[in-house]
Amino acid sequence: MGQMAELENTASRKVRLYIFIDALGWELAERYHFCADFLPCRYDVVTQLGYSAGAVPTILTGKTPPEHGHFSFFYYDPHHSPFRFLKYLPSFLLPDIIFSRHRIRHHISKVLKKVLGYTGYFQLYRVPFRHLPYLNYSEKRDMFIPGGMDGVPNLADAWQGRSYHISDWRKPGMFNFQEAEELLKRGSFECAFIYDAALDGFLHRHIGEPEAVRAELKHYEERMRRLYETAVACYDEVEFCVLSDHGMTPLTCSLDLRPVLGKYRWGRDYISFVDSTMARFWWIRPELKEELRAAVASAGHGHWLSEQEQERYHVNFPDHRYGDDIYLLDAGVQFAPSDMGGMALPGMHGFSPDDKDSDACFLSNRKPVVEPFWIGDYFRIMTAP
Numbered sequence: 001m002g003q004m005a006e007l008e009n010t011a012s013r014k015v016r017l018y019i020f021i022d023a024l025g026w027e028l029a030e031r032y033h034f035c036a037d038f039l040p041c042r043y044d045v046v047t048q049l050g051y052s053a054g055a056v057p058t059i060l061t062g063k064t065p066p067e068h069g070h071f072s073f074f075y076y077d078p079h080h081s082p083f084r085f086l087k088y089l090p091s092f093l094l095p096d097i098i099f100s101r102h103r104i105r106h107h108i109s110k111v112l113k114k115v116l117g118y119t120g121y122f123q124l125y126r127v128p129f130r131h132l133p134y135l136n137y138s139e140k141r142d143m144f145i146p147g148g149m150d151g152v153p154n155l156a157d158a159w160q161g162r163s164y165h166i167s168d169w170r171k172p173g174m175f176n177f178q179e180a181e182e183l184l185k186r187g188s189f190e191c192a193f194i195y196d197a198a199l200d201g202f203l204h205r206h207i208g209e210p211e212a213v214r215a216e217l218k219h220y221e222e223r224m225r226r227l228y229e230t231a232v233a234c235y236d237e238v239e240f241c242v243l244s245d246h247g248m249t250p251l252t253c254s255l256d257l258r259p260v261l262g263k264y265r266w267g268r269d270y271i272s273f274v275d276s277t278m279a280r281f282w283w284i285r286p287e288l289k290e291e292l293r294a295a296v297a298s299a300g301h302g303h304w305l306s307e308q309e310q311e312r313y314h315v316n317f318p319d320h321r322y323g324d325d326i327y328l329l330d331a332g333v334q335f336a337p338s339d340m341g342g343m344a345l346p347g348m349h350g351f352s353p354d355d356k357d358s359d360a361c362f363l364s365n366r367k368p369v370v371e372p373f374w375i376g377d378y379f380r381i382m383t384a385p
């Protein structure tokens, strides 16, 4: 019985599937004709400047970072820093040489996450121990559940009243695809947001290996095809969309800011947070601002974002929470070391949204209710009546 009974149960019903594949950029989707035979409506979508920390909340709310409050994981906030208590730990307990080891930091991150009661994604990366008491963390809560976005309605809020499924972002993408397929057969939902972050990790390491990328995308395509065919077999009407947050840019060279900042004192003259592709600064001694800006600019390979750019890229926070000024690297260049890692990776994202390799994609079996131009536009498609 199984299948037939299920098919009857779901007769004349409609299903909407939104499959989020982190880092499936427009360039790759087109180069490898990803799912082109069954997803013919294809859109080249402008990303949100930053990383998943800013892009995912943008997708989940349809709002800009100044509106939903998320841009990068860490920001300067000494008075409310959840890590303030670390100031009182003697530094010999955790010298940088030990603290900077990946496995140790991973364990400390897990313990801190538990102690602080965070339900979102939490990782200390390579932030120096002595910097932590000055910093706050944006993703304290699980953004995928109802009420997860501090007053801004998210996808789960917007889908209340419908039968929906949002996969667990902590689970591997392949698990989430499998789970969605089983739920589809049972007719358990009208709409679903299915999450995969594994391709991002793969492309960070292998973007420079065309054959490996081709094989991995083939594998994803087969999974998508199975999911699509299952949906078509079980439902009368299917809206099937694959969407992403950004692309992946191959490494060209790396940049170390330490030599140009060497004579200035972190915490006294300035505060910085060095993401992989942008360095954000807060000017503690405003009289040094121009000198520091000139020192950083002398390292080349990037530029200070103008006010117009900050506005255009939706990172113009009135309270300068994420930096008084932002130095953005040219596409392909990575900070190494940064506060996110010691070494540059073969691929990175977080470059100018104007660069072609930064573009996200929206691929669908039918024309969406609005044509997505920027990744925040997905929200209107996903929440349309």
Ligand SMILES: [Zn+2]
Residues within 6 Å of the ligand: 023, 200, 201, 204, 349
């Ligand atoms: Zn990534």
